[in-house]
Amino acid sequence: MIYKLVYENLKHRPLRTLLSTLVIGVGVTMILTLVGMSEGTLNEQRKRARGIGADIFVMGSNSSVIGTGTASMNEGLVKFLESQPHIKVATGTVVHSIGTLKSITGADLDKFNRLNGGLKFVSGGTFVKDDDILIDEFYSRQEKKKVGDKLTLLNRDWRVAGVYQPGNAARVLLPLRVVQDLTSTQGKLTMIYAKLDDPANTEAVIAQLKSQLQDYKIFSMEELISQYTTNALPELQVFTKVVIGLSVFFGALMVFLAMYTAVLERTREIGILKSLGATPGYILGILLRETFLMSILGAIVGIGLSYVTRWVMMVLIPATFTQEIVYDWWPIAGLITMAGALLGVIYPAWKAATQDTLESLSYD
Amino acid sequence: MTNGAIIETRGLKKTYRQGDMDVQALRGVDVQVQSGEFLAIVGPSGSGKSTLFHILGGLTPATEGDVLINGQELRGLSEAGRTELRRTTVSFVFQKYNLLPTLTVRDNIEIARDIAKKTGPLDPAFLKALDMLGIGHRLDHKPRALSGGEQQRVAIARAIVNGPAILLADEPTGNLDTENSTNVLGVLRDLNHTIGQTILMITHNPEAAAFADRIIEMRDGRVVKH
Numbered sequence A: 001m002i003y004k005l006v007y008e009n010l011k012h013r014p015l016r017t018l019l020s021t022l023v024i025g026v027g028v029t030m031i032l033t034l035v036g037m038s039e040g041t042l043n044e045q046r047k048r049a050r051g052i053g054a055d056i057f058v059m060g061s062n063s064s065v066i067g068t069g070t071a072s073m074n075e076g077l078v079k080f081l082e083s084q085p086h087i088k089v090a091t092g093t094v095v096h097s098i099g100t101l102k103s104i105t106g107a108d109l110d111k112f113n114r115l116n117g118g119l120k121f122v123s124g125g126t127f128v129k130d131d132d133i134l135i136d137e138f139y140s141r142q143e144k145k146k147v148g149d150k151l152t153l154l155n156r157d158w159r160v161a162g163v164y165q166p167g168n169a170a171r172v173l174l175p176l177r178v179v180q181d182l183t184s185t186q187g188k189l190t191m192i193y194a195k196l197d198d199p200a201n202t203e204a205v206i207a208q209l210k211s212q213l214q215d216y217k218i219f220s221m222e223e224l225i226s227q228y229t230t231n232a233l234p235e236l237q238v239f240t241k242v243v244i245g246l247s248v249f250f251g252a253l254m255v256f257l258a259m260y261t262a263v264l265e266r267t268r269e270i271g272i273l274k275s276l277g278a279t280p281g282y283i284l285g286i287l288l289r290e291t292f293l294m295s296i297l298g299a300i301v302g303i304g305l306s307y308v309t310r311w312v313m314m315v316l317i318p319a320t321f322t323q324e325i326v327y328d329w330w331p332i333a334g335l336i337t338m339a340g341a342l343l344g345v346i347y348p349a350w351k352a353a354t355q356d357t358l359e360s361l362s363y364d
Numbered sequence B: 001m002t003n004g005a006i007i008e009t010r011g012l013k014k015t016y017r018q019g020d021m022d023v024q025a026l027r028g029v030d031v032q033v034q035s036g037e038f039l040a041i042v043g044p045s046g047s048g049k050s051t052l053f054h055i056l057g058g059l060t061p062a063t064e065g066d067v068l069i070n071g072q073e074l075r076g077l078s079e080a081g082r083t084e085l086r087r088t089t090v091s092f093v094f095q096k097y098n099l100l101p102t103l104t105v106r107d108n109i110e111i112a113r114d115i116a117k118k119t120g121p122l123d124p125a126f127l128k129a130l131d132m133l134g135i136g137h138r139l140d141h142k143p144r145a146l147s148g149g150e151q152q153r154v155a156i157a158r159a160i161v162n163g164p165a166i167l168l169a170d171e172p173t174g175n176l177d178t179e180n181s182t183n184v185l186g187v188l189r190d191l192n193h194t195i196g197q198t199i200l201m202i203t204h205n206p207e208a209a210a211f212a213d214r215i216i217e218m219r220d221g222r223v224v225k226h
């Protein structure tokens, strides 16, 4: 019975209900989108790391896995690695950052291709001329560049020579020497990849390398992948926390406004219920149920909208971010906004529950 | 309780503070109402009639004096106790009907049962009363679709659905035309006769008061004529 009243109340002011639901929903969407972005982007990076096809990675001690760090290793290290038992191929790259989660990779393509069987071109082909540049499909879609198009990076104009399938190595590829020259890192490398005769030897080779190369970070593929956690995306993590805070705040504010107006508007009705013997708890129950229902509706709307943001991201910025739908976060995001909503209803509910019955009844 | 009175007040006083002024709404009211009685209360505006009802229904506490309802002393009753009194023993019908506009007639009656945590089939006595009220064909309508007379009869139905010992009607026909008034008053009298409902009714209209068994008059916060 009480649900009929709750339902009628929500229906009575459709616009207000819709607006509150939407604000709650947008909060849920923002949370889900950010969490989905973290997850999606990390998974994408894991996939790309696997796609490189190396068994062992070597980096300078001051580099981080996700950030690019500086090109601090000497090229001579490649030769040294190749002379080690079980190592079939070793090749280095320079990764030059051009913004958050955007970078240019300089690679020795012939050797690089031996790690994973080579780039799979969707159109065009490998470097021919000096100003040739290769990009992957996501980058091509995001920046709207096709083979033959001009691309300006590092203060120079490049011609897109080939577009390759994403999922291996970098988004933007240039010859190693070119990037070294342009970024004044001649003879230096950011990352060295090594492929073994048999992946089963990975642990043994790493142990052996570590004993000889103390000043370097040496990882297996699995170790590298295990580093792709949300900790590796500190900006996104902070941003997610801020957004959680904001959605609690705005959810609370919206519910406060909606329920406060509702309580004022229904002063008389609340008085009527009390004149019939309704306890403060009964009145509270009505308002809490209304809030609860709005949160649930909001959460559903928010989840729906997170599919929309995923689609938008796929279309607009596939190279920078990939959003996944993270089901585990549905109840979490729902609970977070519900907490906000409940926070917002506290004062209006208290006001309604304690207002004087006679005064309420003479209210028009 | 003396001689089976369902309501008894002794030296009942109520003073409202309004700014620096004290308004003495009741200056010592002594009334007794027997169970099953239909009592009309008349008197000029401001004489304290509604105030008396509000105290009897626990909507406001008395300043001084005693009230016994159904043998229960109201003094010292907490807010929760007075709420319980309205849920179980005393119910109101107001001049302004006070129906919930968003609910149908049926749900307006049901909500009173819900508040009193009553479930299951309706009481046979109430079904009989519902017959007398003549609103059976309007149960699925919203209040605004009903005439004033019909709305007031819904309010009466809602007030008695939980079988209260006492029905307090504060100018129930104040907003009604003669025909609807007569109808509502007839219903109250029938309820009193057939199910023995104790009714107290405030009215300005002598013709309305004539429907009751007994009439008392109030003036300046006192009962002047029994």
Ligand SMILES: Nc1ncnc2c1ncn2[C@@H]1O[C@H](COP(=O)(O)OP(=O)(O)OP(=O)(O)O)[C@@H](O)[C@H]1O
Pocket: B016, B017, B018, B023, B024, B025, B043, B044, B045, B046, B047, B048, B049, B050, B051, B052
């Ligand atoms: N909440 C209140 N605060 C202050 N004064 C009040 C309050 N309620 C009633 N009064 C005063 O108490 C006195 C009695 O009021 P009450 O409403 O009981 O009269 P009444 O006999 O019902 O009058 P009416 O026939 O106009 O309804 C009046 O002087 C009124 O102004």
Ligand SMILES: [Mg+2]
Pocket: B049, B050, B051, B170
């Ligand atoms: Mg009055």
